[in-house]
Amino acid sequence: MEKHEFVSDVKSERLDKWLTDQHEDFTRSAVQQWITEGHVLVNGETSKSNYKLKLEDAIVVNVPEVQELKIEAEDLNLDVVYEDSDVIVVNKPRGMVVHPAPGHSSGTLVNGLMHHCRDLSGINGVARPGIVHRIDKDTSGLLMVAKNDKAHVSLVEQLKNKTTKRRYEAIVAGIVPHDKGTIDAPIGRDPEDRQKMTVTEQNSRDAVTHFQVMERFERHTHVACELETGRTHQIRVHMRYIEFPIVGDPKYGPRKKHDFPIEGQALHAQLLGFVHPTTGEEMIFTAPIPEDFKKSLAHAKKFER
The missing domain is CATH 3.10.290.10 (RNA-binding S4 domain)
Incomplete structure (x- = not known):
């Protein structure tokens, strides 16, 4: 101990x-x-x-000493968008945790990756093999995974240097008045609730999100958000900060519920771009919005007062 x-x-x-x-x-x-x-x-x-x-x-x-996680390979029928000897790009479904942790030892993306292939980078240890970055459990969309340590180092450096492209789509409460904009506000842990993040000057890190309106509805807005940095819950916190929270978000969402047909936040990692660690080629991948997001858009369009 x-x-x-x-x-x-x-x-x-x-x-x-x-x-x-x-x-x-x-x-x-x-x-x-x-x-x-x-x-x-x-x-x-x-x-x-x-x-x-x-x-x-x-x-x-x-x-107490942390008990070592026993991670089992599981056939989770992953949606693999791209794969070669260096990287895998996966379209993660909403509701799937990225890597095992106490309380989530199975059914995670890592469990599925271990079944799909054995050659994953070991830089992050046994609990997070190949994991370069994460998206939240109830956010769907694209992640890049490293299959060896050389690729892992390259992808992490690209994230640090802000050269990757990460574009999300979201449905937010309220009518966003500006067609596009930038949210530049530091994010740190919420001193009132350690399970949440917030915009704060204390113990925070810089965070920048660019947004663009895709479509306005009667009470909601369909937006695209591009990450310049990658802080925990960044888009969710930033949209809440400018008073346009993401619908369905259990932590940062609107106080008034509108019964959207979606479990969790209406947030989807739609585009992912990076430079290939070996070839130097610029790689761009997209993932169509899932059915629950489509149904939520339809719900927003027909929303009545």
Whole structure:
């Protein structure tokens, strides 16, 4: 176990919330689990997540060792758009997690990739072989996967240098007045909810999203968004920030639900472009919007007051 010791500098704040803010690797759900399992001691005694801290409480966190994930290859009938000896481009369905994690050890894109081919880069370790970038579970669309370490390094460098092309389509609540625009606003973890991201100046990283209106409806807008950077939940956070949240988004979506025929956010990674790691050729791939997105567009078109 890894031991961390703290002394409370506040009073009346919840134990789980305060501990989450003390270490960048602590998530609130993990802290709550550690508290429940007795790995957190306050003044030498076990406690509860909602314990209200007192000044100078002595807190010890014994972080349990992470159990190694056993990842099994699974035939998930992946939609492989392109493949050669260096890269694979996959059209991920909505609802599929990209890589295994506690609570998601099967049914992920990685499980499917391991069945599809054995030669995946090992830079990210056993849990994320070949994974260069991610899209959220309930976002559909294109991802590039590296089949060897040389390709992995090249693709990561292209992401860092902002030379890849990543274009998404989304349906947002409200009528976007400008035909196109750029959202340049830094993104960091939400101090009020560690499971969410937000636009903030504190502990944030630069984030730039370009958007263009494709079609306006009575109460919604169909937009295309192009990523210049690739922060966690970037498009979802940025569209919420300018007050045009993506419909169906459980974290950042409109407060008023409109019963769109889609599970999760109406967001699709429609275009992906990069330079091939070996040939130097510019590769561009597109994926048509899925059926649930088409039905959501139809729903927006016939939406009545």
